[in-house]
Amino acid sequence: MAQTLTVNIKLHPTKEQQSILKRMMSSYIHTANQLVSDMIESQSMLKLTSKHIHSHLPSAVKNQVIKDAQSVFKKAKKSTYKIIPVLKKPYCTWNNQNYSFDFESISLPIMIDGKVKKTAIRADIVDPHNRNFSLLNNKLGTLRVTKKSNKWMAQIAVTLLTTEKNGTKLLGVDLGLKVPAVATTDCDRTRFLGNGRENKYMKRKFRVKRKELGQKKKLNAIKKLNNKEQRWMKDKDHKVSHGIVAFAKENNISVIRLEKLANIRQTARKSRKNNKNLHTWSFYRLAMFVEYKAKLAGIKVEYVDPAYTSQTCPSCGGHNKAKDRTYSCSCGFKKHRDIVGAMNIRYAPVVDGNSQSA
Incomplete structure (x- = not known):
C-alpha cells in the first residue's frame, strides 16, 4: 500500500x-x-x-x-x-x-x-x-x-x-469540542485526547485580540494573528491525531472508525457558548491527520454514520439523551457520554470514505 x-x-x-x-x-x-x-x-x-x-x-x-x-x-x-x-x-x-x-x-x-x-x-x-x-x-x-x-x-x-494490518480489532473515535477526541477499543480501553478548556480559552483570546485590532484598523496585524491561530490549531490537531494513532498501535488495532464528517456541525452537541468554536474548528483536518498517520502505521480508517451514536445504549440498545456529561440508561448502564459515542461508533454502519469537508 x-x-x-x-x-x-x-x-x-x-x-x-x-x-x-x-x-x-x-x-x-x-x-x-x-x-x-x-x-x-x-x-x-x-x-x-x-x-x-x-x-x-x-x-x-x-x-x-x-x-x-x-x-x-x-x-x-x-x-x-x-x-x-x-x-x-x-x-x-x-x-x-x-x-x-x-x-x-x-x-x-x-x-x-x-x-x-x-x-x-x-x-x-x-x-x-x-x-x-x-x-x-x-x-x-x-x-x-x-x-x-x-x-x-x-x-x-x-x-x-506500508503494509496494512490484518485483524478485526476496532477503535471508535468520538470527536467534539469539550473533549476533542475520545478513543475506545473493542475491549473498552479508553483514552481522552486534547484539552477542550484550553482550546476554548485560546480561541476566545484570539477573538478578543482580533476585535481590538479591528477597532484600530490594523489589518496586517489581524492577518498575522489569523496565521498564528491557524498554526496553533494545526499543531493541536497534529498532537490529537498522533495520540489517537499511538493508542491504536498500543492496542494492536487494525481499523480506526471515525464519524462521517458530512453535516457534523449540524449533528454535533453544541450550546450557545460553543457555537463560535464549532464553526471555526477544522474537524476535517483532524480526520485527515488521523487518516494519513494511521496509513503510515498500516491501520485502516473507516467512516461511519454517526446517527444516534450519542443516544444509543451500548448495553441494551435503548435510546436516551445524556444529561450534562453523563449518559444513563434504565437498564443500569452509566458512562461519560463521549465514551458512549465512541463505543457506538465502533459498530455503526460504515459509509464510503469520501466524506465532505467540515
Missing part, C-alpha cells in the same frame, strides 16, 4: 536567488495558465514538449509546467468547461531527477544570466524539530518551491510503502 506525503523544508536563498526564483515562479504560473487556455480553446489535450514552451525556464521545469497544465485541463474538461481553474499562487516545480540535497542545501537548475545552472540554495535539511526529516529516506517525487508568509519553502513529495 502506497502513501504519498509532503515534506516541508525551509529555504534560505540569497537576495539574488530570491529574485531569480520570483521570476521563474511568475513565468511558471503564466505559462501554465496560457497552456490551459490553449487546451480549452481547442477542447483537447495538447501534446507538447519543452521545445514548444517559450519561457525562460529550464527544460526540466518546462516539462513540469506541461504536466500541471494538463492536470488543470482535465478538471475543466470533467466539469464540461463550466469551471475553469486558474493557477494564482506562484510556485515552481522540479522532478526528482533534477534536484539533489546534502546536509546544508538543496541544488536546483535555475536561470542565471539566461543560462541554466544547477545552484545550491541553503536549506534546513538537518533540523531536529522537523519530524518529517526521516521521511526523506523514502522514494522522492517532485519538489515545489513556494513562498509563504515571507518564508521560502521546498515541498518534496515522498511515497512510502
Whole structure:
C-alpha cells in the first residue's frame, strides 16, 4: 500500500536567488495558465514538449509546467468547461531527477544570466524539530518551491510503502469540542485526547485580540494573528491525531472508525457558548491527520454514520439523551457520554470514505 506525503523544508536563498526564483515562479504560473487556455480553446489535450514552451525556464521545469497544465485541463474538461481553474499562487516545480540535497542545501537548475545552472540554495535539511526529516529516506517525487508568509519553502513529495494490518480489532473515535477526541477499543480501553478548556480559552483570546485590532484598523496585524491561530490549531490537531494513532498501535488495532464528517456541525452537541468554536474548528483536518498517520502505521480508517451514536445504549440498545456529561440508561448502564459515542461508533454502519469537508 502506497502513501504519498509532503515534506516541508525551509529555504534560505540569497537576495539574488530570491529574485531569480520570483521570476521563474511568475513565468511558471503564466505559462501554465496560457497552456490551459490553449487546451480549452481547442477542447483537447495538447501534446507538447519543452521545445514548444517559450519561457525562460529550464527544460526540466518546462516539462513540469506541461504536466500541471494538463492536470488543470482535465478538471475543466470533467466539469464540461463550466469551471475553469486558474493557477494564482506562484510556485515552481522540479522532478526528482533534477534536484539533489546534502546536509546544508538543496541544488536546483535555475536561470542565471539566461543560462541554466544547477545552484545550491541553503536549506534546513538537518533540523531536529522537523519530524518529517526521516521521511526523506523514502522514494522522492517532485519538489515545489513556494513562498509563504515571507518564508521560502521546498515541498518534496515522498511515497512510502506500508503494509496494512490484518485483524478485526476496532477503535471508535468520538470527536467534539469539550473533549476533542475520545478513543475506545473493542475491549473498552479508553483514552481522552486534547484539552477542550484550553482550546476554548485560546480561541476566545484570539477573538478578543482580533476585535481590538479591528477597532484600530490594523489589518496586517489581524492577518498575522489569523496565521498564528491557524498554526496553533494545526499543531493541536497534529498532537490529537498522533495520540489517537499511538493508542491504536498500543492496542494492536487494525481499523480506526471515525464519524462521517458530512453535516457534523449540524449533528454535533453544541450550546450557545460553543457555537463560535464549532464553526471555526477544522474537524476535517483532524480526520485527515488521523487518516494519513494511521496509513503510515498500516491501520485502516473507516467512516461511519454517526446517527444516534450519542443516544444509543451500548448495553441494551435503548435510546436516551445524556444529561450534562453523563449518559444513563434504565437498564443500569452509566458512562461519560463521549465514551458512549465512541463505543457506538465502533459498530455503526460504515459509509464510503469520501466524506465532505467540515
